[in-house]
Amino acid sequence: MAGRLLTRRLLSLFDYKTEKYVIAKNKKVGILYRVLQLTIIGYIIGWVFVTKKGYQDTDEAIQSSVITKLKGVSVTNNTESGLLVWGPEDYVIPPQGEAVLFVVTNFLETPNQKLTYCAESPKVLDGHCAGDSDCEEGMTVDAGHGVMTGRCLRMDGNSMGTCEIYGWCPVERMFKPQWPLLTNAENFTIYIKNFIQFPKFSFSKSNVLETTDDTYLKNCRYDEQLSRYCPIFRLGDIAKRAGHNFQDMATLGGSIAIMIDWDCDLDKGYSNCHPKYHFTRLDINVSNKTIASGFNFRHTRYYKNAVGETYRSLFKVYGVVFNIMVHGKAGMFSIIPTVINLGAGLALMGAGAFFCDMVLLYLMKKRTFYRERKYEASR
Numbered sequence: 001m002a003g004r005l006l007t008r009r010l011l012s013l014f015d016y017k018t019e020k021y022v023i024a025k026n027k028k029v030g031i032l033y034r035v036l037q038l039t040i041i042g043y044i045i046g047w048v049f050v051t052k053k054g055y056q057d058t059d060e061a062i063q064s065s066v067i068t069k070l071k072g073v074s075v076t077n078n079t080e081s082g083l084l085v086w087g088p089e090d091y092v093i094p095p096q097g098e099a100v101l102f103v104v105t106n107f108l109e110t111p112n113q114k115l116t117y118c119a120e121s122p123k124v125l126d127g128h129c130a131g132d133s134d135c136e137e138g139m140t141v142d143a144g145h146g147v148m149t150g151r152c153l154r155m156d157g158n159s160m161g162t163c164e165i166y167g168w169c170p171v172e173r174m175f176k177p178q179w180p181l182l183t184n185a186e187n188f189t190i191y192i193k194n195f196i197q198f199p200k201f202s203f204s205k206s207n208v209l210e211t212t213d214d215t216y217l218k219n220c221r222y223d224e225q226l227s228r229y230c231p232i233f234r235l236g237d238i239a240k241r242a243g244h245n246f247q248d249m250a251t252l253g254g255s256i257a258i259m260i261d262w263d264c265d266l267d268k269g270y271s272n273c274h275p276k277y278h279f280t281r282l283d284i285n286v287s288n289k290t291i292a293s294g295f296n297f298r299h300t301r302y303y304k305n306a307v308g309e310t311y312r313s314l315f316k317v318y319g320v321v322f323n324i325m326v327h328g329k330a331g332m333f334s335i336i337p338t339v340i341n342l343g344a345g346l347a348l349m350g351a352g353a354f355f356c357d358m359v360l361l362y363l364m365k366k367r368t369f370y371r372e373r374k375y376e377a378s379r
Contacts, residue, residue, distance in 0.1 A: 036352035044345035054341040056331035059200035064326040066099040072188030105250035106318035118169035135163035180250035186236030198330040242279040252294035253318040255283040262328030
């Protein structure tokens with residue numbers, strides 16, 4: 001008996017099952033089936049083909065180059081530096097016109113430093129001392145400005161002092177500026193020249209208007225509607241588009257991202273591929289400024305006096321960092337993704353029929369009756 005049952009099981013593997021169509025006069029399941037069909041058809045047409053353009057082959061491997069150029073002049077006049085005129089060669093770092101650049105808006109200068117002996121700054125905590133034993137000779141001061149000589153310099157015997165150091169003296173002036181010195185910086189302009197290419201489609205374009213008019217770039221400013229192919233931006237307008245006031249940023253500096261987005265439907269032609277610009281500030285969080293906001297660094301200028309002694313001026317410069325980032329995607333009709341997405345849609349239609357079969361055969365009151373009509377064994 002057990003042998004016969006096993007034999008039947010093995011032989012059933014070679015049975016062939018063919019579909020049998022049964023027309024079920026059930027309005028509920030019929031309505032459900034049509035609703036599923038319309039939903040799937042709407043999804044395929046509306047989302048897959050219209051919204052996501054599933055009939056296109058895409059290229060997201062955008063190749064891009066960015067060249068920048070700044071223009072504008074500002075004047076500063078303070079005790080340490082005197083009257084200075086700042087041009088792009090002074091306030092743009094680095095000057096080569098790269099995709100990441102720093103524009104000086106403020107600075108603190110410590111002039112006429114030379115290598116000699118002086119007291120460490122009282123604002124450097126590791127430079128404080130109560131006696132010579134706190135200033136170990138030959139050791140550097142953590143976060144300080146030089147090498148300790150072993151002497152503690154105090155006003156009197158009852159006060160705390162600071163260690164004497166050998167370094168660039170006088171030590172750096174350490175305080176926060178209260179206002180920007182390059183007050184005209186918001187009127188500087190930045191020219192962003194961007195070349196892009198989608199290698200899959202051999203398509204290339206620039207964000208500069210293709211014209212033979214030499215005066216076009218001298219007179220235009222970027223406008224999303226009127227002059228989208230004039231990539232010349234006023235720095236104050238960039239900060240405003242990022243949701244901030246440039247003068248507020250100019251005192252302690254900041255960081256702004258300039259994003260150029262190329263989303264090109266090449267089926268619509270060359271003239272319908274346009275750059276879109278987005279601006280956002282990066283050095284603060286969404287809700288508030290933090291102690292990490294702002295941007296600054298130090299650099300020096302060295303020179304020698306008439307007798308050959310080396311001096312330097314130390315600059316702590318504040319300013320705005322501009323990070324220019326390029327993203328893009330291009331699409332063009334291709335039969336392969338079209339066929340794949342149509343096939344996926346037809347499979348979904350079959351899944352709708354399968355779902356209605358499950359409802360009819362297992363959830364309806366007459367499920368036993370429908371199962372008897374749908375499945376039939378023949379020899």
